[in-house]
Amino acid sequence: MRPLLLVLVLLLPLSPTAALADASAQEAALWAALREGGHVALMRHALAPGTGDPPGFRVDDCRTQRNLSAAGRAQARAIGERFRANGIAAAAVFSSQWCRCLDTARELALGEVRPHPALNSSFGRRGEEADQTRAARALIAEQSEAGTPLVLVTHQVNITALTGVFPASGELIVMRVEGDALSLAGRIATAP
Template identity: 45%
Template sequence: MRSPHTFTLQRFTPLRFVFICALVLAAAIPSTRAAELSEADLLKRIAQGGVVLMVRHAQTVSGIGDPPGFDLAKCATQRNLDARGRDQARALGSRLARAGVRPTRVLSSAWCRCKDTAQLAFGSYTVLPELNSFFEDRRTEPAQTAALRERLGRLATTDIEVWVTHQVNIQALAGVSPAMGETVVLAAGQPVRVLGRLAQPVP
């Protein structure tokens, strides 16, 4: 007959051990979101500079990822903004302009839903490949995230950069999974520090 202790040890599988270790490590690592600002204070902080606004592209038509065989050079083959998303993008630009936020640079993923968000919100943008989605191919994630972390680390204290990108990219860099149209604000420098989040703009 097995003792209760033997039964407990047999149930303590390698998978459970890994899970428990992950919980312990998570508790030991300080959260990058511990000191998030209120939205009003966050807008004032953004206007001061030394920040990156990581914007998840605005609302799209329903779906996950992109249709099979999509082509970055052909927007019609991709999952794109719907009418609400286009209004969201315009509302984001208006909200930041009213708060006195004038971006130094607007950078975007090459996906059309990101470029359209950037264009509608800010009027112009430059494509930065490191912001491209790696949803379909995670092998590029470490290099892309490292490049963004390095860029954040050397951002000038007067700069306000906007990075229009995808959920997976924001999650990898900032540990945050935003809704479409939501903005995650990062402080310049290292380590990566989340100052707060701007909710989806209401058109």
């Protein structure tokens, strides 16, 4: 019994190091998958304090919306730097038409940002969620064949509907794309 205890005591300090190395290798594999194609990065917009949108919300007027904080803008720029540090200097970037998503996408600085209604928030509009999710899947299937890294900036509720994952602000959910079918490849945390 004592030899087993000795082995456990000797291996215990290695566990955090091994876990960090494994997490680092998994993240590197996700960045490689995004570079190589057949994957999409679904990104929840960066930090925008609050929930939903205020009364009187209008998609064409940022003053009526919940917007990115200064920390959210900095977070989005830092995420763009992570893309570049991992070999992705340009991508096909699509965004919800909500200002917090458009601003996040622009701050990434990965190329032209194309607004797309399939990525608009379905929060509070549950009857439209299924149609919107189908439209988002179609967009992903169409764009993933282009061979360019694909980034979609959208909202938590949309990402959860597509993936079953509840992402943090700015988190990247990397999905394998096979036609219009998606499967989870992994998550890349992007803490502010």
